Amino acid sequence: MPLDDFGLDDQAACLRLLSGPERHRHDAFKSEPARLQHLAVRGLVRTTLSRYRDITPEHWRFDTNRYGRPFIDDSLDVSGLHFSLSHTRGLVACAVATFAEIGVDVEPRDRDVGLAELAPAVFSPRERARFEAMSGQARQDFFFTLWTLKEAYVKARGIGLSLPVKNVELDLQVSPPIAHFGDEIDDDASRWAFRSLHLTGRHIVGIAAAVPDGELKIVPRQTRAINPPLNA
Incomplete structure (x- = not known):
């Protein structure tokens, strides 16, 4: 979801969806761009998940593991639905999958870090x-292609910054990229599929996924703004 047209009406609609803790975090942001990114990504995940299950956006509940990765609260008794979130200047993203090990990361191509x-x-x-x-x-593009793919892998593993990402080596000279893991990663690189997407002219999106069976199939969808539920 590009943030260029995330106007006041959409912001107000998203605010109405937030849980108490999400609203508290929203109100605590000192940076206006960071506040808007948080608001947009929380609205995006709620309205997106409601397209896959008969739960209204405001009734989704979330928890996090000890490394901070969010997941659907067990009390909702939802199976076979998992997500990963990312946001940056000008763009927020939500990847949805039927399997747990899915990660997404987005970065602007011109970011100076x-x-x-x-x-x-x-x-x-x-x-x-x-x-x-x-x-x-x-x-720039080489850096952020690698960066987003490695960050997506870290998110998919759900174990935070404990992973030494320089031991995740990606060969971008083939398509799709192939990964090689050092011993410190303690994982089988053959389980993983990596994809790099330019969904806008200004951003690079990295996706990492361990698909239990078959090939990774990605269906990109762009929203103009946070969508209402299908039955609205």
């Missing part, structure tokens, strides 16, 4: 060598 300083902490030696040989927008 000191890429050269971050690269040693997040890239394998081979990834870093390729990054340092690039310049301009290609260098």
